[in-house]
Amino acid sequence: MPSPIQEKIPNQNEVPETIVVGDTSALISLAVGGVVQKCLKISRIIIPGFVYTELKDMSKFKDSHGKASKRTIELISKGHIEVMKVRNKSKVEHLISGHSRIDEGEAEALVLALENSIPIMITDDFKSLADLKKVSEKVEIHLSVYLLSRLVIEKMVSVSQAQSALDKIAKGRTWESAAIYHLAKKYIEELNEEK
Amino acid sequence: MTLEQVSLRVDARLLHEIDDIAKADFKRRSDIIRDALVSYIKRELEIRQLKEIATKQFLEGKLGFDDFARIVGFEVATQIKTGKETLEESIKRAKSDSRKDTKSKRSS
Numbered sequence: 001m002p003s004p005i006q007e008k009i010p011n012q013n014e015v016p017e018t019i020v021v022g023d024t025s026a027l028i029s030l031a032v033g034g035v036v037q038k039c040l041k042i043s044r045i046i047i048p049g050f051v052y053t054e055l056k057d058m059s060k061f062k063d064s065h066g067k068a069s070k071r072t073i074e075l076i077s078k079g080h081i082e083v084m085k086v087r088n089k090s091k092v093e094h095l096i097s098g099h100s101r102i103d104e105g106e107a108e109a110l111v112l113a114l115e116n117s118i119p120i121m122i123t124d125d126f127k128s129l130a131d132l133k134k135v136s137e138k139v140e141i142h143l144s145v146y147l148l149s150r151l152v153i154e155k156m157v158s159v160s161q162a163q164s165a166l167d168k169i170a171k172g173r174t175w176e177s178a179a180i181y182h183l184a185k186k187y188i189e190e191l192n193e194e195k
Numbered sequence: 196m197t198l199e200q201v202s203l204r205v206d207a208r209l210l211h212e213i214d215d216i217a218k219a220d221f222k223r224r225s226d227i228i229r230d231a232l233v234s235y236i237k238r239e240l241e242i243r244q245l246k247e248i249a250t251k252q253f254l255e256g257k258l259g260f261d262d263f264a265r266i267v268g269f270e271v272a273t274q275i276k277t278g279k280e281t282l283e284e285s286i287k288r289a290k291s292d293s294r295k296d297t298k299s300k301r302s303s
Binding site for chain 1: 243246247250251254271273274275277278279281282283284285286288289290292293295
């Protein structure tokens with residue numbers, strides 16, 4: 001299979017206005033929740049090369065995260081999720097060495113967003129959130145719930161579908177992370193009341 | 196209940212202590228190790244349950260950060276606090292971007 005990694009963001013016709021950069025945790029969440037393809041209708045999703053490598057490694061496992069990685073890789077090979085090369089590798093190194101909780105995938109995702117003026121990075125790695133927000137400069141750090149909420153607001157999924165996706169996502173995570181997804185279910189319910 | 200066999204390596208001094216307890220309690224070595232494992236798991240589950248209750252209380256605004264941090268530890272408390280804040284920011288941004296998208300779709 002030829003490498004899907006691109007140097008520049010390609011111009012595409014008929015694409016959503018929103019662009020986000022995702023890390024492995026966010027992509028896995030959306031895939032486990034079964035909503036990635038719908039998310040691609042409202043936002044372009046771009047990932048750095050290292051996240052692509054992490055997904056390939058994870059796809060070897062037979063658990064829910066492994067299966068989710070496999071589905072995500074299929075979307076990459078079809079060109080629906082775009083993989084881009086990070087230019088400033090020394091900035092990636094600097095982020096990793098200066099912050100023990102930021103891993104290579106997250107660092108590459110943030111640098112990719114900064115280099116291409118992409119305003120949003122999505123991650124579901126709660127351990128690195130605080131550190132990422134300290135160094136994110138103009139990039140806003142959000143959870144995958146950002147895209148899930150938009151699907152609800154834009155009536156592409158129902159509240160109960162979104163809540164069921166959050167249940168599936170929470171299942172494979174630590175109890176600390178699961179607590180946030182349970183809170184997200186409440187906020188999603190409130191989105192419905194606001195309509 | 197089916198019993199599975201496991202083998203483990205322990206420090207000689209610890210094994211000696213296990214044997215002393217077993218002798219005093221008229222039990223077998225394996226019974227002491229099994230009892231220790233059961234009470235450890237039970238305690239861990241209780242602590243986790245307590246932490247989960249504290250987390251729920253904190254997320255509902257019924258428990259302050261300092262008390263929450265005393266129960267779950269500062270690192271976990273900070274992680275959950277940041278998670279909650281980011282969640283709220285993500286929902287807020289989703290609302291604003293959806294409104295923008297709807298407007299631009301209408302105008303085009």
